[in-house]
Amino acid sequence: MNRKAVILLFGCLLLCGASVFAQGRRAICINEVMVQNDSNYIDDYGRYQAWIELFNSAYAPIEISSMYLTNDKNNPKMYPVPRMDVNTEIPGRQHVVFWADNEPNKGTFHINFKLEPGKDNWIGLYDADGKTLIDEVLVPASLGANQSYARKQDGVKNEDNDAEAWEVRDGSDEKYITPESNNIIIDSNEKIEMFVEHDRYGIGMTVISMLIVFVCLLILSLAFRAIGKFNAKLAQRKREEATGALASAAEVDRDPDSGEEIAAVCMALHEHLNMHDHEDLVLTINKVKRAYSPWNSKIYSLRELPHK
Amino acid sequence: MELINFLGQNLADFWSFTGFANATPGHIVMLCVGLFFIWLAIKHDFEPLLLVPIGFGILVGNIPFKIDAGLEVGIYEEGSVLNILYNGVSAGWYPPLIFLGIGAMTDFSALIANPKLMLIGAAAQFGIFGAYIVALAIGFAPDQAAAIAIIGGADGPTAIFLSSKLAPNLMGAIAVSAYSYMALVPVIQPPIMKLLTTKKERLIRMKPARAVSQNEKIMFPIIGLLLTCFVVPSALPLLGMLFFGNLLRESGVTTRLAKTASNALNDIIVMLLGLTVGASTQASEFLTWSTLGIFFLGFMAFVIASASGVLFVKIFNLMLPKSKKINPLIGNAGVSAVPMSARISNNIGLQYDPNNYLLMHAMGPNVAGVIGSAVAAGALLGFLG
Known part of the structure; x- marks a missing residue:
């Protein structure tokens, strides 16, 4: 393989690797947020806290450790999702909830900032490099107590104006709140x-x-x-x-043969006719070692497979 | 006395676990069906590579046992050996592997040499959609109707693949029906072919196909994949593997892989697929009115597919010059029962003209039928999945 082909192959592999990486993490999105949780969903310590739900819109599991959650555009690396926790792998089309209680010592899913009721809350999700913004949402200040701000359909974004893909949910029969579950129940x-x-x-x-x-x-x-x-x-x-x-070769052939060519043909003929006269008479007997004999073959002691 | 009571109690317990204590009439009927399949395969040579594993699978799947004993032996019991093997069917990864083998076995030269024969492979897929219309009329839901109708493609792996996605509860009956009718192709197709053609048409001689270069053979799987899967990405698991297998065969540098794909791997998957599909036909699931409907629709699908292939050639001939007419006897080969339906075209052709060999011409629509049925399955999956 020449050098160009090797370089091309490497280039292709790098490109594939990069696109696979990008495709994976980009499938994670912020799916639902509750800023003021007075009596809605209780955390694992039995308390009501603001929460942020992430959704894996892909059909394959995605590991989110080392990604960053933040509410400050100037500090994208505010909360790194801890490594070495099996629960940070989100199965395909599944959700995970982070508690915004500013108490990261309580576990992987308790983050180190709080959301402020009555104010606009910007939340960003960054990739492991702390630079690539995967998803963001601006939760409006008007969001009331026990109301959530959720995507109308799980993981579905509006590329032109993402705010249009979101809605306020008040917990009624039509606008139900669904932490760790699908925003739309498909029956x-x-x-x-x-x-x-x-x-x-x-x-x-x-x-x-x-x-x-x-x-x-x-x-x-x-x-x-x-x-x-x-x-x-x-x-x-x-x-x-x-x-x-x-045709051109035939034209060349029509030229008179050179003396060199005639000499070469004569020598070849001489070699062919005269060089191997002795070897034809020599007999050689080589010992042939045969380790195999039908007498010791297992195959003859087994029954053959029946044929129709 | 206590010892006798103890032994008696244990024997009674043991008896309650045996097949004799748990057998129902349904089990007996299904065991007879399994034996009938094995008999057909061995005695009459009907698709033995498929009917022997399926028939034996029916026996395995219908051995009665105490369901609530937690023995973990049934195919539907989570974690049982059969259940693990059945995963290839339920998750749909056996059929693409079979397609890999088919690709590695198939020579597409006949199709490349005469590309217009691909249209016959497309026309024969009308069997699928004709059966879909009838299935809807009978009262099946669209997803179930589509899963049943795919039997008309005469392609077992495709039928299993689509039914595992659209109607998993009907998959056993669909698979058994598809393979049964594939075995019966020599019985079903000839009367239809003779009925729809005149003697003059059966005598049409086709020009020998041109020689196909190795470059064309290598380009076929690559271009085939790109063109078909860009239109129907949902057929990617089947077509991707089919064309991959064919590239292994034709590239000339992966002979070892092609041999494995077409021999050892294909044989292993055929065994597991046949056995587990057979075992999935448990009496409680199989002996229903739906199964009767599926068998009826499967038959309809085969008849419509064969007829539409033949009729399409007759219509197509109206547009072709006299020297390029196609023998309508190769129309039946548009269904993808490879190479059986092509062989039938050849045999019927020889009955009317002992020197008119149609086999290579019929192989064109035959392999096009494989692609066509996979595309049809992809389209149905895209619409209803």
Whole structure:
């Protein structure tokens, strides 16, 4: 393999590694926040504290240790999520709640800052380098007691204006608060409901799916038709080049043979006819060692597999 | 006396654990079904590589035992050996591995040489959607209907893959139905082919396929993957492995891997897949009215698929010049029962013209059917998954 290929391979591997890393951590997002928790959700010490819920929007588990939670843009490394805790690996499509009680000694999920009721609270989630902002949210000052600020759908962001992806929830039947659980409880498959409603006889599905199958195979067919034609042209050109080369070689052959060539041919013929006259008469007997004998073979003592 | 009582009590306990004490009529029926499958495979050579493991799996899955004893032997009991092996089916990773083997075994030359034959493979997928329409009419929900309809693709691994995602409770019946009808392809297809074609059409001779260069064979899996999976990413597990296996075969530098994928690995997965699918057909799950419906729909799907492939060729011929006409007998090969349906095309063709060998022409739509059914499964999974 030449040097260029090795460099190219390394480049590709680095690129793949970088993208895998980025894809993984970027799937973590801030999903729901409660600033003033008077009587909502109790922590593991039996107290009501403000909380921040993170959600893993990927379908694979993601380790969040060494990421940073902060409420200060100037100090992105405010709370590093501790390492060596098995609970910091969030399973796919699962949640984890951090208690904003400014008491980090109580455990991994108790962070070293508090959220302030009646004020705008900015919360940021940074990657392990402390520079890459993974997600952020500005919780409005108007958020009341026992109200949460939550994404309308778990992990779904609005790239143009992320504030539109959030809503205030007051704990009512329509706007329920869901720490460590999905913000929307899905009890049916929307896609199937849609097909039941709009495509009762399956005609739509049949038309669309057959179209997809045909398009896929038609594209493949056209691609290989083109490749086949290109290949045929290439082969034709090679044939023509070869024929051209032969023609020019034939022209060269028409030139009178040089003396050197004639001498070389004569020497080759002489060697071929005269050099090996003695060896043909020599007989050689080599001892052949055969360790194997059918008499000691196990295979003959076993029953053969039956054949039909 | 106490000793006799003690022994009697233990014997009674032991009896309550035996299959005799726990057998139900359902178990007996399923054991007979398993024996019937094994008989079909050994006596009549119907897909023996699949029907022997499935038939024996049915026996394994229907040995009666005391369910509440916590023996951890049943396929649905968490942590049992069979349950661990069944994970490959329920989590859907056996079918892609089978596709890896199929890719490593399949020579796509016939398809590359005559790419328009791919469209026959697409047309035959109408069997899937025809059965989907009938399944909806019978009263199945869309996801269940799709899982059942995929039987029409005549592709066991694809049927298992899709049903494990869309209707896991029906998967046993769907898999058994798919493999049963694949075994019965030589019985189902010929009458349909003869019914839909004239004698003149059956005598059509096709031009021999051109030679395909090694470069084209190498490019096929790469371009095939990119083009199909960009359109239907949900088919990636199946198509990705199919094309990967084919690249191993055609690249010429990974012969060892191709051999393993097409021989040892494929055989291991076929054994485990067949056995666990068979074992998953426990009487309580299998002996239902749904199963009857699934078998009926599976048959419908096969008939529609075979007929639509043949009819498509006849329509396609109307647009082709006389010298490039396609023999409609290769239309049935659009279903992906490789290479059985291609062999049927060849045999029927030889019945009418002893010198008209259609096998290589039929292999084109046959392998296109493998791709087509995987794409159809991907589309259904994308819409309903």
